[in-house]
Structures are given as structure tokens and as C-alpha cells.
Amino acid sequence: MTNITPNDTICAIATAPGCGGIAVARISGPEAIAITNKLWKGTDLDKVKSHTAHLGYIIDPSSHQILDQALATVFRAPHSYTGENVVELSIHGSTWIQQELLRILIDSGARMAQPGEFTRRAFTSGQLDLTEAEAVADLIASSSAASHRVAMNQMRGRFSQRLDTLRDSMLKLSALLELELDFSEEDVEFASRTELKKLAEEIYQELHRLTASFATGAAIKDGIPVAIVGATNAGKSTLLNTLLGEDRAIVSDIRGTTRDIIEDTITIHGTLYRIIDTAGLRTTADIIESLGIERAMARIKQARIIIWVIDPNDTDTINDTATQINRAKTDDARTIIAINKTDISGTDINPHLPADMDATCLRISAATGKGIEQLKETIHSLSGAAGIDENTVMVTNARHYQSLTTAKDCITRVIEGLDANLSCDFIAQDLRETLHHLGSITGTVTTPDILTHIFSHFCIGK
Ligand SMILES: Nc1nc2c(ncn2[C@@H]2O[C@H](COP(=O)(O)OP(=O)(O)OP(=O)(O)O)[C@@H](O)[C@H]2O)c(=O)[nH]1
Ligand SMILES: [Mg+2]
Structure with missing residues (x-):
């Protein structure tokens, strides 16, 4: 995914390629409503409320010919999938109508979306974290009740919640270590090393549970x-x-x-x-x-x-x-x-x-x-697939597995550091690294390359 301009208006057919009863085109961006209005004959979409649907006609602005009768559903920022203005046009599913509509939308100022670009925008605008965005792709690809349920749990934030709890424990450990660091010269009572180690071991156990679930999660x-x-x-x-x-x-x-x-x-x-x-x-x-x-x-x-x-x-x-x-x-x-x-x-x-x-x-x-x-x-x-329910959290994604495994290695070093009575600053450094790897899963720490890699595997229109 190259040449991404975050603030332009993108369009794509969101339904499966080919001919169907109905196809849906999705337009997202600051100009989504204005651009649609240029080819819309019916209620002025600029004046309608968010989350309302309107029947009208799509007119080719160059020939003034009617292309199709369609239903336009309007979502105003920030209350939409992408967090931007979004219009969804439900049209008749002829492949020719679909192609023509895209041509007209592009002539009117929209740009063809890249694979996964709608979901990438949802992530950028904070509607979804990275694991929830990835779960959207898994949900679309799910082919059994179990894979559907695991993806659904992830999309509803169950996995992110588990990571948040882990992050809270790490921040607590970090704060206790920093305290020791700040006041080491003074006669202040700190949390004992045994207490710190207990906390670090709990974090290790949770990371271990998550990484161990990957074999089954991926197989599901x-x-x-x-x-x-x-x-x-x-x-x-x-x-x-x-x-x-x-x-x-x-x-x-x-x-x-x-x-x-x-x-x-x-x-x-x-x-x-x-x-x-x-x-x-x-x-x-x-x-x-x-x-x-x-x-x-x-x-x-x-x-x-x-x-x-x-x-x-x-x-x-x-x-x-x-x-x-x-x-x-x-x-x-x-x-x-x-x-x-x-x-x-x-x-x-x-x-x-x-x-x-x-x-x-x-x-x-x-x-x-x-x-x-x-x-x-x-x-x-x-x-290991029996008993999956709406609370089951499993690691199903190789990227998450990689980060969790690295985080587990870092926390192991924290535990070893505590055992060897190393100075706080060394231990704090390993802990910061653990937090970094955890953050890369939900996307609090990320790079454009990682995002490009993740979203390029999505379908166009999602
Ligand atoms: N009576 C009986 N015969 C069986 C049963 N299962 C397989 N057979 C017979 O055993 C023979 C071998 O069966 P296959 O299923 O081809 O055996 P296989 O293990 O696939 O054999 P290879 O492909 O050569 O390794 C066939 O004549 C089958 O009809 C069974 O449960 N009862
Ligand atoms: Mg055989």
C-alpha cells in the first residue's frame, strides 16, 4: 500500500467481486457526501441525518444518463466504521453498473481504495485497535463456528482487554521499580524483591498461557x-x-x-x-x-x-x-x-x-x-477446541505470537535480573522492552511498514 494520503476520499465495491442481486459501494473521507451528491438525484445528502437511508438515482455527470436506482446510506464522522464521513451505495449487482459507478466516483474526485484501507482508517482514527482490525479480516475468512467465534471474541476486544490487564500489571511493576530507583539513596521502604518477582512471574504465566494457545488457535x-x-x-x-x-x-x-x-x-x-x-x-x-x-x-x-x-x-x-x-x-x-x-x-x-x-x-x-x-x-x-465460548481468548495470529514470545523472553530476563539482585535500571530497561512488544500487538507502538504489511492482506472494500 503506497502513496497513502490519509485525508482524501476513497471508494471501492465492498461486496464480493462478480454479479449479484445487490452490490454495495463504499465511499469514505471528508468529501464522501459531497462527491456522492455530484452523481445523486434525490434528497440532498448534505442535509440528511447520519445513519439514514435514501432512495434515489445515480446519474453519470458527464452524459446525464441514469446509471441505476440506488439506496444511499449516510454515516457522518465520527460515527462510522472508518470514523470519517461514509456513504454506502446499494446498487443493482451488475458488474457493468459496479464498474461504471467506480468510474463516475473517481471522475467526481474519489480515489480507488487500497486493500484494507477502510479498516486502516478505522485503526488510524481510533475506532479499532490493531488486533480488532485484524479480527475483521479473520471474521471475513472464518469458515467454521469455532473460527468465527474466536475472531468475533477478538473483534469485540476480548484479546485487547487481556493485553490491557497485562499492561496494567507491567506498569505497576515498572512503577515499583522506578520508585526504588528514585529513592535508592534514601531510607524509604520499597516493595520487596520477592514481591516484585511474584508480580513478574504472574506476568510471565499470563504470557505463557497466551503463547501456548497459539498452536490450537492457529489450527482452528x-x-x-x-x-x-x-x-x-x-x-x-x-x-x-x-x-x-x-x-x-x-x-x-x-x-x-x-x-x-x-x-x-x-x-x-x-x-x-x-x-x-x-x-x-x-x-x-x-x-x-x-x-x-x-x-x-x-x-x-x-x-x-x-x-x-x-x-x-x-x-x-x-x-x-x-x-x-x-x-x-x-x-x-x-x-x-x-x-x-x-x-x-x-x-x-x-x-x-x-x-x-x-x-x-x-x-x-x-x-x-x-x-x-x-x-x-x-x-x-x-x-483443545472443545469449550470455546464467548470468553475464550486465543492467539490465532502469527504476528501476535511473535510479539508475545519476545515479550516472554524479556520478562524472563526481568525475573533473572531480580533473582541476581541486579540494579533497578537494568531490570527497568528489560521491562520497558516487554511493554514495547506488548504495545506492538494492539498498535500503540507501530510503524507504517507493519501497518502496510497487515492491511495489504485485506480485501479491497474492507
Ligand atoms: N472387516 C473389516 N474390514 C475392513 C475394515 N476396515 C478396512 N477393512 C478392509 O481392510 C482392507 C484394507 O483397507 P484399507 O482402508 O485400504 O487399508 P489402508 O490402511 O488404507 O491400507 P494401505 O493404503 O495399503 O496402507 C480392505 O479390504 C478393507 O475393506 C473393518 O473395519 N472391518
Ligand atoms: Mg489406504
């Missing part, structure tokens, strides 16, 4: 990855098909049927999961199958949940498979062992599972669907 946005893994012929592809409710993957009794990764999504209690079928793990001379196994291992690394499918009548390689899974998976990933084919093996066969496997064990039949509902419930309860 894109769908939580669930990898189905295990030996060949265990029934992995059958399980994928049963979970999806469609014949997505080829199933056969030939070992090594699945070579490439097959992935699709399901929703469990409003949370999106990416179910990933992988090639069966075995030693093979087949080059293509080996490549498939490599891909399977890579997916185990990325998975938040691993479903290890076992055929209880085929357990020769169970220890090798356990070693491979344990080696590849991250510490955060949770494992479910699904003992499959219970329709033919009965309930009496209990494969000997490796002792070092930390997993929840279920008995299923991927072919008949037995135990699949319980499997879905287990996936959901292990994912």
Missing part, C-alpha cells in the same frame, strides 16, 4: 490437522471414507494401496478438522511407496492429532510403527489408537501395545461405522 483458523497413520491394510483409507461420509480414497486388500496424501475436512461440533489419510508404514523397495511413506512421516510431524489404526490380527510391526510415530510427532500432538476391524476380530483380541505410547485407545470398525461417533468425540475433546 485453518482446520485442525488429524493424521490417520498405521501399517498397510489396517483400514486407514476405509476410516477416512467413513469419517467423511463419502468414497474419497481407494480401499483394497492389497498392501500399499494408498501412496499419496489424501485430505479433506469435516466439522465436529462447529470445529473444522483436516482429516489426512497417509500411506501405510512399512519397509518397502518400491520407490513411489517410499516417497508416500516419507510424506506420511511429514504429516505426522504437522498433526495435532494422530489416529493410529491397528488391525488386531496383523500386529507384527506394531513396535516399529510405534517407534516411527513417536519419533515423528511433536510433543503437543495427541495420539488415539483405533483398534479396527472389530466386526470380524471380535472384542477379545487385545493387541499388545507398546508401554511408552501415551494414547487414548478405542475399538472401532471403519467398515461398519461402529465406534466412529465416539472417535469423533475423542478427536474433539483432545483437540
